[in-house]
Amino acid sequence: MAAVSAVLQSEWTKIRTVSSTVWTLASALIVTVGVGAALSAVFNSTFDDLSTAEKLTFDPTLVSFFGMTLGQLAMVVFGVLVVGTEYSSGMIRTSLAAVPQRATFLFSKIAVAGGLALLVGVVTSFLSFFLGQALLGEHRASIGDENVLRAVFGGGLYMGLIAIFSMGVAAMLRSSMLSLGILMPFFFLVSQILAAVPKAKEVAKYFPDQAGSKIMQVVPDALNTEKAPYGPWGGLGIMLLWVAAALIGGYLVLKKRDA
């Protein structure tokens, strides 16, 4: 068995020596914080135009995270590229010749890249929250309010898990282009659209992003949205199941298929 610590170190070198790491993670942070701040400012100035139901369920914490809808796409790109470039470059053969134990190889890679994505996600989430609240003026929430810290920390977990889910999918599909071609439209369009269509939304509730993002709501059914059959942690649990399924699938493909 190759020593796990050595493989972790090797995977860290792989991640820090390609430029895509910096630009994808920086995009995730800047886009999430920037869009979140802009929307927070808009909500602050147009608060009076909201319906009564929306005012009653106004969730300032969630509003400051609205940038994640876009920012998560950069996390998807990060996750896909970390795994997918092994295949597109042909590096996978060299990598597996060096570390033939498939589980050690894949899970070390995901531990390092996933850990980094979670860290960047948490930083992004806290920045989004504080900047967003500053711009929400009198409607702002405080980090000390009930459930706010859970939502802010949960937002970081959500972003990290989106990246890890993408790593699993890329390991299953063994192609960056194919993975991006499926995940980007799914998270940006399909999931959002289906969540608004009657009937379809009963299923869409259980999609990883729809379920996982529940953790970011402080007010239940925030902004008069659809009632979900699960709570914030239940939603994150559903997302974790998706992530686990993607990782197991990715591992099985790596184990069974020829490199």
Added chain:
Amino acid sequence: MIELEGLTKRYGTKIAVDHLSFQVRPGVVTGFLGPNGAGKSTTMRMMLDLDNPTSGTVRIDGKHYRELQEPLKYIGALLDAKAMHGGRSAYNNLLCLAQSNRIPASRVGEVLDLVGLTPVARKKSKGFSLGMGQRLGIASALLGDPEILMFDEPVNGLDPEGIHWIRNLMKALAGEGRTIFVSSHLMSEMALTADHLIVIGQGKLLADTSMADFIQQNSRSYVRLRSPEQERLRDVLHANGFIAIESGNGTLEVDGATTEKLGELAGANQIVLHELSSQRASLEEAFMQMTAGAVEYHAHGTDVHGAAPAPGPRWGSISEGD
């Protein structure tokens, strides 16, 4: 020592590697020869546990590849030159491989120096020429200072100086007692580097022999004769116990004779000769004869058996597609 036992790889109904059994011994360069599509690369990938065999086993010093501790210290391989991340520098590409097998970082500089890539060590590898990529791949194979080295078509894309360098490198490595296993689809290249020869065609083992024996068994020498009086020449040859075979273009070939003897015979019978020459079938021809039945992709309209390839340095321009 590498041992293959009944190694088989099947893709659907197509058999790529068919019950291959042989050993690769230390201290010599073993050539792995076969036409394009014969299953060489597939076999090598299975040896490294990259592809799963349908059946059969590969053992490296008695162990399965996956059981090796830090495999780069046992076996180094060059499979395809571009198996590196183009956005990473040559140095960093090697560094992540070294770290995974706990090879000291100082070794990265050493192997880059050995293959002559020190001046471009910090350059991104996607800008590398095929030859430079090949050198980087060789550097990665040498990283762990392994006892066993495998090279898949190492001279592809190299210039004549590079080819000379890799030949000498392989001989030097074998001289240190290492096991060298190198594939090629060119007999001429093998004849210069290999001590032992394993020939496959359509995944089947065709020969497992020393280079010297292969040359002795397969390089036929004969005398070629051409005469305007071909019929009479043939009768005279037959009358004197020589068997002449017509080989087209009005020429006769006679085995086991000298040009002196046949020239004197023709002179004594006053037969005009337009050609009298001593011929030696090339190893390339012998290889083609051996694999003729096992070539997967025939060019239509050309006679593979009869047409001997033009001699000279053709490698580098021909690449294997599988």
